[in-house]
Amino acid sequence: xxxxxxxxxxxxxxxxxxxxxxxxxxxxxxxxxxxxxxxxxxxxxxxxxxxxxxxxxxxxxxxxxxxxxxxxxxxxxxxxxxxxxxxxxxxxxxxxxxxxxxxxxxxxxxxxxxxxxxxxxxxxxxxxxxxxxxxxxxxxxxxxxxxxxxxxxxxxxxxxxxxxxxxxxxxxxxxxxxxxxxxxxxxxxxxxxxxxxxxxxxxxxxxxxxxxxxxxxxxxxxxxxxxxxxxxxxxxxxxxxxxxxxxxxxxxxxxxxxxxxxxxxxxxxxxxxxxxxxxxxxxxxxxxxxxxxxxxxxxxxxxxxxxxxxxxxxxxxxxxxxxxxxxxxxxxxxxxxxxxxxxxxxxxxxxxxxxxxxxxxxxxxxxxxxxxxxxxxxxxxx
Amino acid sequence: xxxxxxxxxxxxxxxxxxxxxxxxxxxxxxxxxxxxxxxxxxxxxxxxxxxxxxxxxxxxxxxxxxxxxxxxxxxxxxxxxxxxxxxxxxxxxxxxxxxxxxxxxxxxxxxx
Numbered sequence: 064x065x066x067x068x069x070x071x072x073x074x075x076x077x078x079x080x081x082x083x084x085x086x087x088x089x090x091x092x093x094x095x096x097x098x099x100x101x102x103x104x105x106x107x108x109x110x111x112x113x114x115x116x117x118x119x120x121x122x123x124x125x126x127x128x129x130x131x132x133x134x135x136x137x138x139x140x141x142x143x144x145x146x147x148x149x150x151x152x153x154x155x156x157x158x159x160x161x162x163x164x165x166x167x168x169x170x171x172x173x174x175x176x177x178x179x180x181x182x183x184x185x186x187x188x189x190x191x192x193x194x195x196x197x198x199x200x201x202x203x204x205x206x207x208x209x210x211x212x213x214x215x216x217x218x219x220x221x222x223x224x225x226x227x228x229x230x231x232x233x234x235x236x237x238x239x240x241x242x243x244x245x246x247x248x249x250x251x252x253x254x255x256x257x258x259x260x261x262x263x264x265x266x267x268x269x270x271x272x273x274x275x276x277x278x279x280x281x282x283x284x285x286x287x288x289x290x291x292x293x294x295x296x297x298x299x300x301x302x303x304x305x306x307x308x309x310x311x312x313x314x315x316x317x318x319x320x321x322x323x324x325x326x327x328x329x330x331x332x333x334x335x336x337x338x339x340x341x342x343x344x345x346x347x348x349x350x351x352x353x354x355x356x357x358x359x360x361x362x363x364x365x366x367x368x369x370x371x372x373x374x375x376x377x378x379x380x381x382x383x384x385x386x387x388x389x390x391x392x393x394x395x396x397x398x399x400x401x402x403x404x405x406x407x408x409x410x411x412x413x414x415x416x417x418x419x420x421x422x423x424x425x426x427x428x429x430x431x432x433x434x435x436x437x438x439x440x441x442x443x444x445x
Numbered sequence: 446x447x448x449x450x451x452x453x454x455x456x457x458x459x460x461x462x463x464x465x466x467x468x469x470x471x472x473x474x475x476x477x478x479x480x481x482x483x484x485x486x487x488x489x490x491x492x493x494x495x496x497x498x499x500x501x502x503x504x505x506x507x508x509x510x511x512x513x514x515x516x517x518x519x520x521x522x523x524x525x526x527x528x529x530x531x532x533x534x535x536x537x538x539x540x541x542x543x544x545x546x547x548x549x550x551x552x553x554x555x556x557x
Contacts, residue, residue, distance in 0.1 A: 195549070296515075296526060297499075299548040322546045359549045362524045 081267035083409030094230030111371025148214030297322030
């Protein structure tokens, strides 16, 4: 792609958040957008994620973002001109104690008030949703049928191709090495391929976002947390139709349309070293959990195992908006949910930057909330 | 019988050609040496097609013969995706041609 040393908007980070933001900016009229990516499409957290999409959240902001993202996902094939592999088998959340079930029920009350039709289901209903489920030790189940998963590779590719068609430039193997700030305003970035002048700079660099923010003298509290995940050989559909998830049980499990089963759990004590290394301990622990929840998986082989970084914030909620440096924006801190929230996050930030009324007011996601002590603690995360 | 006597990678000395056992292939009774790779026993009985590919419905048989390539996946005693080239034959085994990706057994769950 032809190199330009000037752009209207430059986006640092070409994962799903950066790509979707670029697409909506162009769609709303700012076509002169350049995305720089140090690896390639989906080489970072987007291509390593668990691919889940849900509206079952414990904070109002995440609920609003989640259901709005689902609305977009449901029409995305038509909008982008190719399939993004959406599979709405629902999210079945499993509680293993009365207090956890009570918290999930509080979540339902919040969600129902925001138009999210989540509900509690009985054990026998849970088995209708997921016939292979063994959850005799569970206390309760909650379910939202419109949740599910999509294909992160197809989604990123579809957004990128659509964005390119309306003027967006995408430079892979191009690392951001600095941000130029003049008179309190961001005026461009330095990259491994040269300088780009820009009117607006957006930091979409995921787990690297605190490093990138520092280039402009902005301190973000984010950190990269390594999570491991594995996938089995494909078997016929029906092993796990919904996304199975438990916060206390510490697992999520889903079956791809292709038939492979993907599962992951939160890590124990990985160093914050930006490495994507994997461990045998994960395979052992995860296999035990998978075989316990879905005993039918016992004869199914693991074929691959990898790791990726969650871009964590202290409250588990994203950071979206402008900073103390004018024209320097963030869309980061998705805490493991960047893929599922990217359509709406990209759309709303683009609406802000094109003078349109945003679908959702994101002002509470300003990064200065941490300094003010106004954290938006998200309880519905593992 | 056409038995594979030597293989450049597999050590076939782990089974003795002593004890003959009966097994079935798609319901047809066949005889083979106990402990031999299932695929070898099928080969000796003239069976060349072990599975059908999921999308194109193409036949697949012996290929790598060392448990790497997925070509010889079959349903053995109800378990799909068994690598028959490295799985020893046992008396009474029910070996079936695998069509598609293989269906994981959904065992009845008793506890309520």
